[in-house]
Amino acid sequence: MRTNGTEDQRADGARARTDRSSGYAAAGCERVSVVSVGAITSQGPTAKDLWDGVVHGRVAIREVEHLDMSGFRTAIAGEVQAVPRLSDTIGYPAAASDRAYDFVLSAAEEAMGAVTASGVVDVRESIDPTRWGVVIGTCNAGLLSARSWYVGRREGRAVDPRVLTYVTPQAIAEAVAGVYGLQGPVLSLNTACAAGANALGHAADLIRWGQADAILAGGTDALSDVLVAGFNALESLSPRPAAPYSRNREGLSLGEGSGMVVLMRSDLAARFALPHIAEIAALGLSADGYHPTAPRPDGSGASRAIGAAVDAAAIGTAEVGYVNGHGTGTPKNDAAETLAMRRAFGADADDIAVSSTKSMIGHLLGAAGAVEAIVTARALAEQVVPPTANYGEVDPVCDLDYVPNDSRPMSASVAVSNNFAFGGANATLVLTDGTTTAPAVETAEQVVITGIGALSSAGEGIDAALDAVLHRRSTTVAVGDDRIGRVPFDPARIPAKVRRRMDRPAMLSLVTARAALDDAGIDVPADGGTTIDAERIGTVLGTGIGPMEAMEAFAAPLFDRGPTAASPAVFPNTVYNAATGQVCMNLGTVGPTTTVTTGHTAGGAAIVYAADLLGRGRADAMLAIGVDTLTDTVIDAYRDLGLTGARGYALSEAAVSLVLERSADARRRGAPILARLLGHAIASDGLGVARTDVTGAGVARAIRSALDAAGVAADEVVAVYSAASGVAAADRGEAAALADVFGATPPPIVDPQALLGVPMGVGPAVSVAVAAASWRRWDALGPTVILGDSGGGTHLALVIAPATGETAVSA
Template identity: 55%
Template sequence: MPPAADAQHVRVAVTSLGAITAQGPTVADLWEGTRRGHVAIRPVRHLPMDGYRTRLAGEVAEPPKPDVDVGYPAGWRDRALDFLLTAAQEVLAAAPAVREAVAPERFGIVVGTCNAGLISGEHWYRARMAGEPADPRLALFVPPQALAEALAGAYDVRGPVLSIDTACAAGANAIGYAADLIRLGLADAVLTGGTDALSGVLVAGFNSLESLSPEPAAPYSRDRLGLSLGEGSGMLLLVRADLTRALGLPTLAEVAGYGLSADGYHATAPHPEGKGAARAIRAALRSAGVRPEEVRYVNSHGTGTSKNDPAETKATKLGLGDAVKGALLSSTKSMIGHLLGAAGAVEGIVTVKALEEQLAPPTANFTEPDGECDLDYVPNVARPLEMSVAISNNFAFGGANATIVLTRRRTEPPPAPDLDRVVVTGLSALTAAGAGLDGLWASFAEGRSYADSDRLCRADVDVNDFLPAKQRRRMDRLGMFAVIATRLALADAALPIVDGNRERVGVIFGTGIGPMESMERFARPLFEEGPRAANPAVFPNTVYNAAGGQVAMHLGAVGPASTVTTGHAASAGALIYARDLVAGDRADAMVAVGADTLTDTVAEAYRGLGVLSPGSGFALAEAGVAVVLERLGHATARGARTYGELLGYGIASDGRGAGRWDPAGGGMERAITMALDRAGLAAASVGGVWSSAAGLRSADEAESAAIRRVFGEHAKVYAPKLLLGEPMGAGGALNAVLAAMSLRRGHSTGPALITSSSLGGTHVAILLKEI
């Protein structure tokens, strides 16, 4: 399913902006404070700060209370979601014509975050520890996808609704992916950005790493002492540029391109030579068709830590080459702190404003130069600058890097990519049926059920068989499952990772509930004993992309890297994201890996929501599943065996809000129809549907109704999760593995349709056929 030829020249405009930060509740506040070099890092008021290296952060002074019903439990609010809603309100209020002109089905959302609904989760977990009642609906607002789906419900958005959690690179990654959705014809307008809020868990974690500065952060200065944390949200409205012109709306800037990469080096520290970050910069410039000498301003990651600042300086030099001498750099974090998943979005907004006003904002708190940081960082005072191209860099835990290219009044369009078809060449699955593909197929074919008396299906995998103790010393089970599944899938594809190809092989990790095992291991002692109990060895694994980072570190695949967190549809989201990166020549091969693991706390949260009970037919599972996707030309050249071609996909949302879906299956029907249309197939040609059904009656009936409307009453439907359990974010990839095996083994003929749904009404449909 290569995108239509004309889609490659679609330009993506930034039409309006919204932000809430320590500078104030609007974009105007953010820009005015930033351009003046005003430092809004001050003593924190809403959290106890005893026992930490600092009492300072970029705190939002007045917590917002958006007048939007998102289904909060009575008397409860989550700061991260409230920040997101506040920034989104400002964006949409500034461009009402877009909402009027673009149908809800053509409107999308991509939200980046690091901690998501951590505050809601903490409230629920503390009550559980104390033996007190807590509203089970709090658990709905914990995962990243809940933020995106709550926003979709608030504004009736029914196009692609997605969440990205590449930690501190998430906001930039979200903006880049949102632009892709428009270029690929999946949406006409996308509301995108990021959000995160300060919490005791967050502060304790960074404090345990000894990375917090007792004074406001002073990036690039010789006497810098560390980073300052911050909170807030930044949101941008991206619109197809021709539509913006037709509506008479301003184009503040264009998202010309973006780049992703993995360091594959360390869980928290950047590669000291900046090699991974430099690859993201170069990839972004290539995708935008921008020459290094055109880049006049760089909004740097600029945290103020001893390792990050020199590494980023080297990365910028490698990424821009000699042209770096003509560029100005500055760190927005020096004024508002590090907003984690919101950082890339807010700093992207500052970059848009810099282009608009032809002004390079300063790096505040700058004292004296550091010999290792020898570029022009615009010390303390903004500087006029003629520019049409700027970039914004964000680099994260787990070695995930993202760079976005923003332009203003630049006439050259981004180049058309070298498109190719995408084939499946490798599979793996760690499930209750074991770690072998033959055992998985036998379990499905024989109708074996694996649920225990508690309706749980634990993966039957001995990690000792795959990872020696030394390798897994700093890994949780989620990371182990991701590494093992990826290794097995690459072996199945006969695709070794070597020096000659590692930069052209990437990993998209999909997870629905994320690192709950590590989060509990880190948080419980903290809640019981206070900050001194914070474990710096565990904290890096509490970010959602940690497992993807482990894959890059252990296996050496350092091409494009991201983590998608689309609830129970996360691995399906990873598949389609990986597919587009391969098709567009950003990689020769991508591994889409989905994983989620069970803990007693996870099971209790599902029970509280009423979906895990002995009579429900629904069982909760854990799994690690991986699929290798390759460009057809690359696979053919190396003589690879293929399972089939990934033809096309569709994605749609019900727009009902967190934990809600359309009982009539409207969103799923649109996703299926879109997949068929984009693949150029008639419904009658589909040989079988690999259904998302998992025993949750109301959700299963909604999907079944959608399938009947598209295929009629006699469609061949397979429902493997009724046997193997619902492996949360790994379910879509599990269905894809079984569908591919079915085609290979002659069990089914004709294209296979794979469906996957979150429990918040986000639906993905993927078509796979023999080749």
């Protein structure tokens, strides 16, 4: 590491390491700076190549070379031409490959290298690694890794099972963290085509909320035959490079690559004399609640995301000089986005320049928002608006200023980047040049749980799971050498018309979400009459493994019969946020919406994200959902990894939904308060994919940080809900952490997973729900710690407590 700094600068670095103890508000860190960027796209292997290409209107959408494109409507895409084999550095099996990893590692290397090169001191050394985080957005994650294992098995070939550890979105985030030894919050999000923007916005919020000082954030996705076949089946692909907003548009062009940025507290960036490229001022999220793939035609859903971002950034619409549009080139998307901008910007819409980067590099799916935010930041820094390439003829329904074909100068301090996705997930970023008035620091309010819905291997309702835990009754059954727990569920309980395009995760999510709203006394009927405004009810869903049932149902026929076998009905369910979208569509909850994919901590991470949004006034109620389901192939995958059987754990499925509200709001409407959320923390071991520190240092750090946030001393904790699964290394680390934090006599340990099975990403949500349900039966004594372990070195701790006062629920 570099140490060539002045004594004063090194002292600044030492002060930076201790700043975290003084609290976020004291540091004055409402501003978050973009200090470096990295990108690999069809324009070339660097962020400079990206900017040079798009600012000159160069179209890098060409014939694809590494995939057989026969049988598809098009043979072109924004393909990365020279792919660096960087996945070797993270222990990826040599016999396989996954471009999504090579891309993200390349972009991260550029972004992190730029930070080190531009600073006089080594910033990574000066900022405590426990205050460095990683947030990754992706749509397909390690799809190529999953494909190599699945196809190999079908063909009877031996495949290195380690490739399975690289399949999930969280594995990508943990791989990046491992390269740089980053030990702060390490998270992944999967809101399909909005994921990259969501990742950058959430990373900025984590810094604003004091949960990190610097975060390496962005997105990655790679082309595959499965992906192309899906969009081809939807008849969305253009035979020529996409022409967004133009009357002659024929559809979208796919692309691939990665964009990564280093975000930092602006005061620290200034202290280290780092470059100021732009600031991420705000993220706006919303749900369309309309259709699995098509946008709400009037643009109202997307306009709420834009409006939420503008409001959170505390800017006026007249200050916006440029919008990097979603601009896919499909007739419905471009028209709906135009209406969304007119709704959000009003009379100012006609004065705002809009352009689509996708016209030059294609649609990078989960990486699109990150790459386009990099372009937006550069546009602000250079005061140049890049063009919309391939623009031909004006379309009357797309009647804004789309900067056709040639870039132009601008004079503006604010720009916006839009990204909208399958499942109706909308994300908008507001970026500024740093000269605008900073928004006020958001103060978190008390968040409580007012409703629970659950399905587990114990049956329906959280009381079934609670009884199994209380009576030490296993709810899993022997299947060969394994023990498996399945949710008893009859799909026929959902009307045929509703369920016809829903997979099992969506059905379980919908049933538990509706039960949780009923439990909370919140009515969201189809006619629009609500207890709480539906536009103020958000949804955060956590899933560890995602839509594996739908993915196999879509992909298997392709491998047998080719592209013509692709099902346009099944393909929309292959995105991780499909279940989230179905909940919003069927319940009408269209507030801030996202999907977190943090491995076996996902259900807990959903609660944390929902509580953060709610506590800071972004919504009036939030649904926090955890869901994961089993297929025979999923069981085979865990078995191949040696995680089941005598030396592993019982594998199960579950769905849990919680309704969260601010305490004051719940009391105002007389809602029963089941539990209070006091504090939370996420920490990483920073060792890489599927690697856990057996000393338990990361677990202990998460527990201590959560207790600090809650204002609770270790000796006040009355119970700990364990994440122990039966895998010796991980369980050993947790035991060591508990001894470290609580001493030789820790509080009583509750172990739901030993009885209900390990429900993958739903585990922490089950524990929270079981604890809250127990407090319906008797008065509890005090704070309880809930633990979650991603399975790859990311650790979550939640501190919850029973209700107090006149709204408490007791037997």
